[in-house]
Amino acid sequence: xxxxxxxxLLRTLLQFGGGIAVGRGWIDADTATALTGALVTLLVTxxxxxxxxxxxxxxxxxxxxxxxxILADPATAQAIPSAKxxxxx
Numbered sequence: 425x426x427x428x429x430x431x432x433l434l435r436t437l438l439q440f441g442g443g444i445a446v447g448r449g450w451i452d453a454d455t456a457t458a459l460t461g462a463l464v465t466l467l468v469t470x471x472x473x474x475x476x477x478x479x480x481x482x483x484x485x486x487x488x489x490x491x492x493x494i495l496a497d498p499a500t501a502q503a504i505p506s507a508k509x510x511x512x513x
Contacts, residue, residue, distance in 0.1 A: 430471055434464050479503045 442456030451459075474480065478500050485491055486506040494509045495501075501511040 431464060431468050434467055435460065438463055482509060 438460040439456075442451070442460050445451045446453050446456050475484075478496075482494060482496050482500055483504050483506070486494055486504060486508045491508060495512040496504070496509055498511040501509045
């Protein structure tokens with residue numbers, strides 16, 4: 425799932441939950457909108473930081489069929505379950 429798909433899913437789920445909360449009178453519509461925007465921003469930022477860590481970037485590169493070998497530091501190479509990722513010596 426890419427970041428755009430994740431953002432859309434989160435926004436839809438939060439809007440659904442916000443609609444229920446507004447319908448039951450727990451919060452007003454403006455609060456639901458503010459909470460949805462804040463939560464989507466925080467969650468997508470967290471996902472972006474996680475996906476762009478060194479091991480995540482190397483794993484993404486290893487998944488590309490045209491990539492034959494990747495030399496990485498030993499800790500990163502050990503963290504990636506791919507024969508394409510080799511420790512740099």
